[in-house]
Every structure is written in C-alpha cells, then in structure tokens.
Amino acid sequence: MKKLINAADSVVEDALAGLAAAHPALRVRNRVVHRADAPRPGKVALVSGGGSGHEPLHAGFVGHGMLDAACPGEIFTSPVPDQIIDATQAVDGGAGVLHIVKNYTGDVLNFEMAAELVEDVEVASVLVDDDVAVQDSLYTAGRRGTGATLFVEKIAGALAEEGAPLAEVARVAREVNERSRSFGIALTSCTTPAAGRPTFDLPPGEVELGIGIHGEPGRTRVPLAPARELVAVAMAAIHGDLPLRDDLLVLVNGMGATPLIELYVVFAEVEAIVRGKGARVARSLVGNYVTSLDMQGFSVTVCRLDATLTRLWDAPVETPALRWGR
Amino acid sequence: MKKLINAADSVVEDALAGLAAAHPALRVRNRVVHRADAPRPGKVALVSGGGSGHEPLHAGFVGHGMLDAACPGEIFTSPVPDQIIDATQAVDGGAGVLHIVKNYTGDVLNFEMAAELVEDVEVASVLVDDDVAVQDSLYTAGRRGTGATLFVEKIAGALAEEGAPLAEVARVAREVNERSRSFGIALTSCTTPAAGRPTFDLPPGEVELGIGIHGEPGRTRVPLAPARELVAVAMAAIHGDLPLRDDLLVLVNGMGATPLIELYVVFAEVEAIVRGKGARVARSLVGNYVTSLDMQGFSVTVCRLDATLTRLWDAPVETPALRWGR
Amino acid sequence: MDTDFFLAWFAGMAELIRLRRDHLTELDAAIGDADHGTNLDRGFAEVRQALAEWPPTSPEQVLLSASNTLIRRVGGASGPLYGTAFRQMGKALDAPVTPAGFAAAFEAGVRAVARLGKAAPGDKTMLDALAPASRALTQAVQEGVEVREAFERAARAAEEGALATIPLLARKGRASYLGERSIGHEDPGAASSALIMAALASVES
C-alpha cells in the first residue's frame, strides 16, 4: 500500500486540517465541519455525515445552498452520536435541523441516538437508499445510500436556502431519494489505511458488479468488458427498478481513483442509453464525488426530475466540491 | 490493465463524445473543443491543447473566463497543426488568439507550425515551463509545463474576458508563468491504453521524485515516506527556485488516481510550510486537475500573487472543471 | 461478582480484541468494510482508559461507563450495538450480583441488541454468538453448576455460534449487501462476541 498520509491513524485528522486550511468559509473542530456563517437564523439547517473515505462527500458539500454541517467518522466508520449532536446544535438557526443519513446500520443507529439525545432542537431525518444492486426487503438492512446522497443534499440544501420549513425540506429530500437509483461497478478494490492491503482481491480481467462505497465486494464478479457493456449492465439494473423517462439528472461518479477521461467515456454510453429509451439527460455531473478511497470503477445515479427539482438543482451552491451560480 | 474504455484506440474519441454530451455550452468537432458562443467579437481568444490523458486539462477549462478552445491530441501526444489551425480560426473574434503551449518538444513544434500556417489571424504564444524538477538550460529542452498551465489559462482567460488586447493578455500570461513553480511526486506509474501496462515499474515502498505528467519516470527514486516528508521535498525544490513570499496561489494537484482525502493531507503540510516561511496561502485549489491518466501521486504548484493576479483569479469562470462567480 | 470482577472482564476483552484485531478486520474485509477490528480495538482501549481515569464503584457503573465510551467513541454498527448491550445489562443488574442475576442481566443486554438491530438469530450477526451464549448461561445457572463452569459453557456456545454463522446468508449489516456471496464467511461481529465471552470465562476469580 502506498498512500499520501502521515500515519494510518491520523488520516482523518490530517485531512480535516487540510480542509480547514483550504476553505476559509468552513470551520472544523471536534470532528465537525460547519459553515463559518452558521447558525443562520430562521433557515432550516442540513446535517449529514458518515464514514470518511468518501471525499468530497460529505464535508466537501458544506456551504451555501447545500449542507450546514458534516460529521466525518473514521475511515468507513459512521460518526458517533456526540459529533452529530454537536453539529446539530452548532448549526440550528431555530428552524430545525434535517439529518441526511445514508442507509447503513451504523449510520442509522448513530444518527438515531443523536436525534434522541439532542436537546431543544427540532430534528427530522431522511434516509438515503438508492442502490439497486441491493435487494430491498423488510427482512434485510435494505438498500445502501450512495450517489443519491449528493442529489438529496444539493436539492434539499437549495430549498432550505429559500426559507422552506423543516417538514417541506424533509419531504422534498425524501422525494429526491425516491426518484433516484444507483448502480456501481469496481475495477479494483480499495485499501483502507488501517488494513494496509486491498479489502478484496480482484484478479486482472475481472470486475465486481453492484459494489457499494466501502470497498465491500459486489453481488457478482464477471470478466472485464468494454465500457459500453458495463454501462449497459448498470443502466439495465437501474431501468429495471425505475424506468428511465422524461428529464433525468445523471451522475457518472468515479470511485476515487478513476481518471476523468474514463468517466467521460462512461458518460457517453450512459447518455446514449438514456436517449435510446426516449428519455433525456437534462442535467449531469461527471467526476469523483462519492468515493471509496482509492477504488477504481464507477457508479451511475439517475434522478427523475420535475420542474421544481430542476430549479433547485440549478440554484446557486458554493461548497468546496460543488460550486455554481455564485 | 483495467480501464473503463471501449477500445484502446477510441478512448479520446469516446471521451470527447461524453464531454460534448455532458456540457451543452461546449462544441466538439474534428478534435477541437470550443465554446458554443465562440467567436466572441472583439475578445482575445485563448487556445490551448496538448496530449490527452491530462483531464480535465485542457478541454475541461474551456468556457467563460478561461479558454475559448482546446485541441486534444492522442494520449500523451501533442495535437497536430490542423487541429490548432482549426481551433484558432474558429474562435478568433478579430482581436487575435493567444496560444498557450506547454513546453514539450512536440507541443512546441506543432503549435509553431500551426501559428505559421494560420491565415488572417494575429497569433501570440506563451510557453509554460514551471516544473523545477527539470534543470533549465539553454542546451536542453528546458523545463516542462505542468500545473501552472491551469493558472495561466485561468488568469489570462479572465483578462481576455475583460477586453484586454492580445499583447497585454500575452504579457500577463507570461508573467503568471514566470511567477509559478511546480514539483511532482509519483506513488505509481500510469498505464497508457495503447501500451497496456505501466510505463515504469515502481516497487512497493518506493516513490519517484520530480515526475512530469506523461508517466515519464522522475529524477530519482526514494523510499516511500510520510506525506509530511514528501511535501517537504517538493516545497524545498520550489522554494530553492522561487522563494516563497507574501501571497501565494497554491494548487495541490492529484495525478489522476489520487483520492481527495490524501490531497487534503498533502495540502495541510503545504500550508504549514508556507506559513513557516512567513508567506500566506491566499488562494488555493485542491484536486485532480492536471493529471497523468491513472497515476497516483501529487504535484504542488505555487504562484506569487499580486493584486491584479488575485483579482483575475477571483473573476468569474464557468467551465466543466472550474466554476465560480456565475 | 464485584466491581473488580467486571473491571477484569473489560480488561480481558480489551486484551483479547487487541490480540485478534487484525483477524477481526480480515473477517470484516471478506464480507464488510474491513474496520471491525480497528473499531473495537480503538473502543475497548478507550473503555479501559476511562475505567482507569474515573474508577467506578459498582458493577453497574462499570457497565455504564463502558457503554458510554463504546457509544461515544466507536461509531459504526458495533459501537451502538455493544454499547447498548452493556447499558441494558447494567441497568438490569441488581446488587449484589448473583450468577442468576448476571445471567438475567446479560439476557437483557442481548435482547437490547436484537431490538436495536432489528435482528434475530440466524441473520448472521453478533446475535448468533450472543443469543446461544445467553441461553447456555441461563441454563447452566438454572442447573446450578459452578459459575466458572457456567461462563465456560457460555463462551463455548458463543464460539460455536460464531462458527455457525459461516454457512449462513446474511440478512443484516453490511454482509447482507453481498447476498449469496456472504455464505462461507464467519461474521466479524459474532467473532468479536465470542471474544467477549472468552474474556468472561478467563476472569480470575
């Protein structure tokens, strides 16, 4: 394993120091990253968080028009309730706080505990579970939250910035999740700093289908194929669950170590399939946004837009990783 | 080699199709990427280009406030004169065209040939050569152009957008280059699609110092060390050539497959060294911007700012890879 | 069983988990996200430290302190789950602690895990070690065997339960994302639960 780190157990701390130094509009303390201008009186605040190793998610999405605070846990380990409580109290402007939680047992439990313990703040919660690679069932942990998290954070963040009340922000956040689906494919595993070697072995010539964002293996392993075929697999899985129709917001996401040139090759195939179904890529994003350390591979996330969601997606945002309109 | 591609010889074509599909404000034809709103009458136009494999450089920097056109060559191969001539003629708005050329023999020769052959367009040219890992000498090919290309394109682009004449845009572009220095370190080699295996072998536990952006080996190979020590090497090389003073613009750049969390670890060390020298990181950028396919590693680029350059850096930009202020 | 007994139990857990940290992480790498050993090692080391800094004066205090540390410092799934287990066990404990009281409190802790995790035995989680351990303990106490022997039976049941997760298809936790591919691997949480019970059986009394 070769990594640009000082020590395996200081990675999160060191990276947060870098984040703070690079972005004067953010404040970082006690493992909470929040907007320097928080709390904003009267505005619903958005708090998210999860394990580290998914950068720029979540801390890179803190800023105007998106999150008010993020709680980074250890690598691939959800944050602890104290962080979430701190963040919630730090950014509450009196209008309540929305917790955006990816559907993993650890994230769910820690956010639930925090929500129970936090005092004098109205808290609502939205669970993101967009990954169609995982079967949805009452008897399992359910689907994982992956790329749609970015959509939920951006769109709910824009609505909160407009002054909408907590219930409305939460409703739209849930709607975005319900309208979104993802599927991911890995060319390589990732290596956590603590483990020091790849989480799983993936021989040359094989890829993992249906991976998540924690280096966990996928549902099946198949031979490496041209991008066109891999994209077809991902899009079929998505389309089978949520038919591709009308205007779509599409994220072609790298897993952390995927060169941009390859993501554009993937995007061309995604767009062709969308067009082939008579639908339209109305908005898109291509890049490494919801990552799994140094994993190579991609995921596609699709959200069915309507006029309101499109307007909110287009609204100004100013964060380290997403910025437009100001 | 595992890559998200359809075929080794269609990578550039396929990625350009994706770029065109993802960015309606761009036009892509005959290996030229240009602003859809070009030519802009009366505005000096900026044209750059170089081998592909460095994404988002250059095509990802085409748009308002930066480049008017980019000419992507084959992987790591400079564009041919025809492309450059096409681009130059397509975007000239009557105020002349600035060619921004990274200092590589191939790029220099092809841009020179194009400049000679282009008709009825006033062309000026700026050479970017910021890499202090290479000794500068009259008897060699001189220094390579790396990270400073982004600074030159952004700052000269902003000046052109303000309506400055060609000579002035060229002068400031050269000034940015003169005020900028870079140094890069690789943890792994990269693999070109055509070669299909790593350009050089780098054993576990070793890194290459003083690498460029074409997968070429560096000046020396040393044992892997903590980020703090690697950054110290890079910063000493830069400081030895251009003392770190006053306000700096700093790019901590990933080589294409470097996870963002590691780049923030690196940035924290860079900022500490800058502060230790009594200088200040006034503006910064952290991410994979001037890349070498799937190489892991980083480079640091530093530019000594003044009030004008700072204003131009802050000016609005709207491109696929850099966007703020609109 | 006095305060020292409980302190010794947690010291034993911390030691065993440190020893088996990489193994737990490897189990988690196969069907999870390769952090279970690191998470628990960090957490139990802090449990020990907190117990040393603010010495508790009752078994209940030991359990509540450990619970607090685990919930506040571990994160992930296992932090809240183990934290909740020890919290509910602590609350259910009557002084002085008898073998029957211990077994009943332990059972309360295990139930709390099932409730919080919405899991049942057979889902391929820590419950597959904890539930049989609890059953074995309760039964041994009812049979009136020596407490040492009762703990050993519980540890054996936990160990067997952990190994019995190998052929199971995971329905909870990260391993559930793998579907059929979760079969053939021991659940890391069940493995760490077996260590917790092994530590119980090794407390010098």
Place this chain on the structure above:
Amino acid sequence: MDTDFFLAWFAGMAELIRLRRDHLTELDAAIGDADHGTNLDRGFAEVRQALAEWPPTSPEQVLLSASNTLIRRVGGASGPLYGTAFRQMGKALDAPVTPAGFAAAFEAGVRAVARLGKAAPGDKTMLDALAPASRALTQAVQEGVEVREAFERAARAAEEGALATIPLLARKGRASYLGERSIGHEDPGAASSALIMAALASVES
C-alpha cells in the same frame, strides 16, 4: 531511383514500423511517454493509405505527400520532425534522382531535423542515427560504390548510431527530463530512424 522506388521505401518503412511498434513504444516507456511506436505506426499506415489514394507521379511528390501526412496526423515530437525531414528532402531532390542527388537531398532532410529540433548529434535523439547514416551515404556515393551497398552502409551506420545512444545523457526531448537516468537506454527516435534506413536498404530494385 524512380517513383516506385520511393513508394517501395515508404511501404517498407510502414511494415518495419508495424513489426517493431511495441518495441519502439517500450523504448519510449523507459525514457519517454510510451507512445513512439503507436504514433509512428498510426502515421506511417496513413502515409501508405494516402499514397495509395492519390498516387504520386514523382519521387518529390512521394516525399511531400508522406511529409504532409506525418505532420498532419502524427503529432508529438516525431511527427513534425520526420515530416520536416521528408519535406526538405523532397524539396532538395532533382529529377532524375541519382545516387549523389539522393544523398544530398537526404542530407538536407537531416539538417532540417537538426534545425527544427535545435538538436545536435550527441543529444540522444533521432539525429544520432540520421546524421551518421547521412555521412555514410554521402561517403559511399563519393567512393562510387553500388547504390545498394551505399544504402546498406547507411543502414548500418544508423543502426550503430542508434545503439550508440544507449550510454548518452539526453539533452533534448522528453528523455532530457530524466537527467542521469536517461543513460543506459536506447533513444526511441534513433531506433525508428534506424528502421527507416533499414527499409531503404531492403528496397528491391
């Protein structure tokens, strides 16, 4: 030497370069950017195609057509350099082509490379194969040996010149970035120049 001779020369180059493409790319991987074989193979294949599509009617036209294709389709350093070499050679060629005329025109092409690349023999570039080849050719022609024998001497000189780049420290092109580490590797452009001369020596006449 008529038009067919020159066509056969370019056909031979294209074949040899295709055969040695991966080798040239490997040489470039060691001290450059691993694209020399791919670049030239793409370029010379297109040279052949263009020559077939618009059949030239004189040696000069063959050279100018090849030059055009190389400059317009190859990119990198070698495209303009080889393109310029053939262009200047073509321009310097008088009809009918005599051995002495060929040698003089070839020399003009080599000089053009040196001028464009601001390079001299010893810099570890294609010039280290081209310059000795040109010298050998001129001398052989002056000695009045058979043209076939003259081309063979030129090819041998190019091959030797290419191998002689191995111990050199590069001062031009990408290999110069490596400093001392460029020593010990054959220059890919010198190697491809040797192939160009080998193709010349193999033309059936």
